[in-house]
Amino acid sequence: MKKPQDISALDEKIKAFKKKELKKIKDTDSAIRKSDAMTGFQMSIDLISGVIIGAAIGYFLDILFSSWPIFLATLTVLGGFAGILNIYRSTKQEFKD
Amino acid sequence: MSNPLEQFEIKPIIPLEIRGFDLSFSNSSLAMVISATMIVLLFAICLRKREIVPNLSQSVPEALYEFIYNLVKTNVGKEGLKYFSFIFCLFLFVACGNVFGLFPYSFTFTSHIAAVGALSLLALFFNICVGIKKKKIGYLRTFLPKGIPYALAPLVVPIEAISLLSKPFSLTVRLVANMTVGHIMLKILGGFVVALGVLGIIPLFFQSLIIIFEIFIAVLQAFIYTVLSCIYLGDALRSH
Incomplete structure (x- = not known):
């Protein structure tokens, strides 16, 4: 015991x-x-993905509402902002770690 | 030299078409089935004799289990452990798919946007369900974080929505790009080995080094995919 x-x-x-x-x-x-290369690659993808998704949503909304090119133009710009927001958040997370 | 992109071609094995939709069982589907079977077999064989003090074969799945368990605990927190089985399956499936694709005559399903994209969308859908389950209607706060004036809502809500929807896209592109580039490089070097004859030993040496590097990349990319899924799950569980 x-x-x-x-x-x-x-x-x-x-x-x-x-x-x-x-x-x-x-x-x-x-x-x-x-690691620097990984961070660079990650950030570029984060930025580009925001723009692509924004443009894709805008394109389909324009087809849906026959409003070419209002949604495409607006959401592409907003997608760019979303990409910057993604980069800001991932950088904040890395600094926190 | 054959086309380096030929290895990514999806060929139907059992053709099937329902109402105009191509639902054929392809080489990609076969690779997924083999990967899933390999995981099940690995765990079934290694955990055949379960003992309190693990032997070598038992310690392999246990080490994997503990590694992902600690990963979820670190990145999501203790409340994320409820969803551990999902993250564990995700890691095993992606890692096994990446490694299986390195074998000659096999197929890398993780190099296809459709396959990985579907997996990432599933992860996003899972995260949204978890967020709604935990915060109920409060989950909508994700699209308008606290402290932002309501007047800015028409601008902030679409930005946050695009930011949320772009997460699976960036997850997918990261994994697909890494796997595709690695396999193209291997194929091109392989072509040089054949074309250069005796001198082909030089690219063969480099190819051996790249294959070792690719095995590392295959596991690392599965790890990164899992870590990012964990972070997104953590975001869904925590308020902004």
Whole structure:
């Protein structure tokens, strides 16, 4: 039969080990996301995807309401803003990490 | 030298057309079925004998499980653990698809926008459902964050909606671009190996290095896809 202090010492050890492992995962995770080439590629995709999705929605709305090119023009510009917003959020997340 | 894009062609194996829709069982579908079967078989064989102290084969799926578990815990938080099984399946499916595509005569379904896009849309739909389940009508706050005057709503709501809808698109493009570029590079170098004859040993050496790099990229891209899905799930669960 183990003594209670032995068990609590083991418990402490397990907790410290788990904490160390979690930190390791967090470090690897942010290291991968922070590599320069990866960040550049990610940001360019974030920006472009906003514009493309905005333009696509605008195009279909124009077809739906026969209002060419009001929605396309408006939503493409708003898509650009959405792309910038995506970049701002992902950068904020990286700084937080 | 054969066309490097030929490897991405979808060929129907069992042709099927219902009301004008092409629902054929293609080489892409076969690759997905093989990937899913490989995952199930790997887990079934490795976890055949379950022991408290794991042996080598048992520790492989356990290590994978713990790795993704900690990933979800770090990026989404404890409340995200409820959705762990979805994230775990997503990671395994994408990773297995990427790695399976590296085998000769196989097919990389993760290099197709339609396949990955459908998966990303499913992830987006899942995130929206989770957000609505948790915050009910308050989920609509995602489109108009707190502190923004209502007068700006006509401008902010479309921007936020496009930002939300562009997430699966950027997820898809990132994975598809990485997989496509890697496979095209391998094919072009492979063409040089054949065309240069004896001197083909030089591109062969580089190709061996690129294959090692591609295995790393295949797992890394699955990891990034999972991390970003976790972040988007975290965004859905947390208020702005």
